[in-house]
Amino acid sequence: MQPKLLIQQIGRYWNVDRVLKLAFLVCILLTSTSLALSQKYFYYYNGEKQPLELNTNYVYLVVQSDIPDSNQLSALVDKDVQITKFSLDNSAQTLKAVGNYKASSEYWAELKLKSDMSSEEYLTYLKMLEAQESIKVATPYFKNQEEEKIGLSNYLYVKIKSKDDFSRLDKLAREMGVTIVGQNKFMPLWYTLKCTKDSKFNALETANRFYESGMFEHAEPDLMVDELPHTPNDPLYGDQWGLNNTGQYGGAGTDMQVEDAWEITKGSRDVIVAVLDHGFEMNHPELQGNTIGTGFDTESGTTPALVLGSHGTACAGIIGARDDNNTGISGVAPNVRLMSVSNSLAGTPNSRQKRADGINWAWQNGADVISNSWGSGVQYAIIDNAITNALNNGRGGLGTIILFSAGNGNGNVSYPANSNPDIIAVGAMSPCGERKSFTSCDGEGWGSDFGAQLDVVAPGVLISTTDRQGSAGYNNGVTIHPNLGGTLVANDYADQNHTVWFNGTSAACPMVAGVAALVLSVNPCLTHDEVEDIIEQSAQKVGGYAYVNTFGRPNGTWHNEMGYGLVNAEAAVQLAQQMLPDNGDFDLYAKDRPFDIGSEPNPDNGPMWISEDIWVRQNLDGGASHQNPEFKLFSPNGVYVKIRNKSSVTSDCANLSLYFSKASTGLVWPNHWINYALLAF
Incomplete structure (x- = not known):
């Protein structure tokens, strides 16, 4: 019945005032009914x-x-x-x-x-x-x-x-x-x-x-709800096609899916990536605050690390430059920490042993990942042994992740990338999703190495990254790029802290090192084999190549020029999360005083220097009694820690953070305890 007719019917028996009131009530009821229908779906x-x-x-x-x-x-x-x-x-x-x-x-x-x-x-x-x-x-x-x-x-x-x-x-x-x-x-x-x-x-x-x-x-x-990935406010981020390919340099929109991975993690402060290279500027505005310790110089066998060229600063920025600081670029893993290990990368006496020393020093001092953007025209067992040491003993026995650039000779994967199947050998990809070659769309006259030992590829041409400050770096004021018709391009920054065209598998290798760091940030319990498997299994089959099942390549389809394909940061991080152990309700602790029973705060006020769970050894010999540390140039002292579990639930995997400081009086936490190591067990 229509409202008007209803009013007329009722008007025969009620006075007009009552009819108007009833009409008003009917309107309210109809409006409420419409509102109720519009709110059929809701939540509280x-x-x-x-x-x-x-x-x-x-x-x-x-x-x-x-x-x-x-x-x-x-x-x-x-x-x-x-x-x-x-x-x-x-x-x-x-x-x-x-x-x-x-x-x-x-x-x-x-x-x-x-x-x-x-x-x-x-x-x-x-x-x-x-x-x-x-x-x-x-x-x-x-x-x-x-x-x-x-x-x-x-x-x-x-x-x-x-x-x-x-x-x-x-x-x-x-x-x-x-x-x-x-x-x-x-x-x-x-x-x-x-x-x-x-x-x-x-x-x-x-x-x-x-x-x-x-x-x-x-x-x-x-x-x-699909949240739009946050775009960093770094001015050169728009040039970083490897992280977000919007068609820069004629690209095809193919990238490493880093922005999606950032929705899960931008890295953990507990993950340390060593850059074995020229050494990098630890006071660089993009890197300071993301470094750990003072590093190691292989040329002198001492600390601190030096800056012996521009290559290392460029590689370090790709991995872990700070993001959202209104400066330059963003690293693939902007929240991880970087360790500098410097080497001349030159053919000098004892140079290969020095590089082996750099690998050994890095894993013994807590490196989870070691990025190596260098090669050698001659093979060396001493380097092989150092790599094996890191793979077998790093990260408390889980193994340090070792990455090497495949090489830029447009031929077979070079040494050391080809020396050990547990190394992640990284080739370079152009902005168009193809192997970087003499004919790829970027127009640069070099080619990424490829072949049987190639594992994955990553962006390796026209890469924006950090540069040495001042005029010492790659960008000394103006740059001419061959694919821009010889156009003179002014320096993007008056302070010359960045370069916009870092190239080679040298750039691709730290890209993947950053992804490995993201993987460990969500699951530090993974072995080096598991990290490699994750990166390979999750790679994108780009470029229109015929990826096929290949003997000796168990992690999916593979191609001679692209390996398993382009690294996919988001898929790798998700796969790492799926492999997290169920740690349950275990309760781990180490006695920091004789009568420590694992309660927090510790009620025991006795001296901490006689803990039976923390002791020093002058060598990494597994001894169970304390020794006073001694100053040595080449071999490290060791700190051993015993972990106890108060619970009846077995621990699958956990992290131990060990903070230490130079001996002195008046030490204040945390100001003086700046040295740090992380182990997974």
């Missing part, structure tokens, strides 16, 4: 309903382990559907286990629908998908005033009001057919729950019912 935030609308262009799926890749899923769903995301679900890894829950092997995917659907057709399509045996969950996407694309996963978060309310959570979860996955390790009142094929409602509806029960402080669905 701080007690307020947050409205949502359906986005019928996307679908979220959870599929079981018999659909292990996007190709099989594509065959299962529809030829007119694009699979835009596909990944293993490892959500439980970050949570504290609750009860007997065991994570099953599942994959999640995002589908993009190519044809438009009405809301009714879209909801029917979701039901059709969920009816298939291999699909566990199919949930809708939404939009609101701020975001056009909001995905709904099968998870929700519930905060109980007190620790005694867990039984209420457990009871309602059982009634609703949802599973309690785990407890937040940092905020123990928060729990993560999971909707399955047996659940009565999806995660949005379930969260609303949990909140509306009044038993819980918060209940929120897991809504997924």
Whole structure:
């Protein structure tokens, strides 16, 4: 019945005043009904309903382990559907286990629908998908005033009001057919729950019912929004096509997916990358604050490291230049720390032994990764032995990650990159996604080495990076680039701290060293073999080459000119996260005083210099008694630390941070304890 007719009917019996009041009431009811319909989809935030609308262009799926890749899923769903995301679900890894829950092997995917659907057709399509045996969950996407694309996963978060309310959570979860996955390790009142094929409602509806029960402080669905990667404010970042290829230098948009990796990590201060090269300027505005210690000079066999040329500063910047400092560039891993090991890189007497010394010094002093942008025309067992030492003994036995540039001779991979299969041998790629060669799109007349020992490629031409300050570096005021028609290009910076055209596999090698550092930043428990496997398995098959299965290359398809392909920082970091061990509730400590029992703060006020868990040895001989350290030029003193576990839960992997200082009186923490080493065990 229309409102006007309703008023006329009622007017026969009521006076006009009453009719007007009733008309007003009817209008309110109609408006409320419209508002209710517009808020069919919503979630609660701080007690307020947050409205949502359906986005019928996307679908979220959870599929079981018999659909292990996007190709099989594509065959299962529809030829007119694009699979835009596909990944293993490892959500439980970050949570504290609750009860007997065991994570099953599942994959999640995002589908993009190519044809438009009405809301009714879209909801029917979701039901059709969920009816298939291999699909566990199919949930809708939404939009609101701020975001056009909001995905709904099968998870929700519930905060109980007190620790005694867990039984209420457990009871309602059982009634609703949802599973309690785990407890937040940092905020123990928060729990993560999971909707399955047996659940009565999806995660949005379930969260609303949990909140509306009044038993819980918060209940929120897991809504997924693609955050735009943050672009650093460094002025030369726009030139860094290897990190974000927007077509610079005629490129094809192919890059290392670094911005996406940064959404997960920009590196850890616990990860140390040694640059064995000319040495780098530790007071460079882009590098200072990201360095560790004073380094080592192989030419003199002493510390500190020196700056013997421009090459090392350029390599160091590619790995770990600071980001978002309104200066220059950003490194691949801008939060890691850099160790300088200087060598002349020249054919001088004893030069190869000095390089071996640099490798040994680096791993013995805590380097997790050693980047080597140099080669040798002659092979040396002394270098081979140093590399083997680092691979076998570095990082507390997990092995230091060793990377070498493949060489710039347009021929076979050069030495030492070709000397050991556990080395990551890195070739150079042009901005167009092809092997850097005499005919690649950049127009520079050299070629990256390739062949049987090549592992991966990375950007290696037209690379913007740090340069020695002043006129000593590559950029001494003006630069002419051959691909720019001989145009004279003025220096980008009056202080001459950067170069915009660093080239060679020398540039490609530190690119991959930065990715290795990102990998270790999310999972320090990995062995050197596992890091290499991750980098190779996750590489992108770019350039239109025919990558094929190759004997002796177990980590996927491979090509003679590209190895496993272009390094993919995001995929490598994600794969490293999936390999994290479940450390459980172990409780590790080392006695810093005789009666230390692992309580914090330590109630024992006795002297710390007689700890039975920390002792010094004059050589790395495994001795169990303390010796006073002695000054030596060539072999290090060693500090041994015993780790105890108070818990009955076995520790899979953990980090030990050891801080030390020169002996003196009046030492104050942390001012004087600037020396540092990290071991994983």
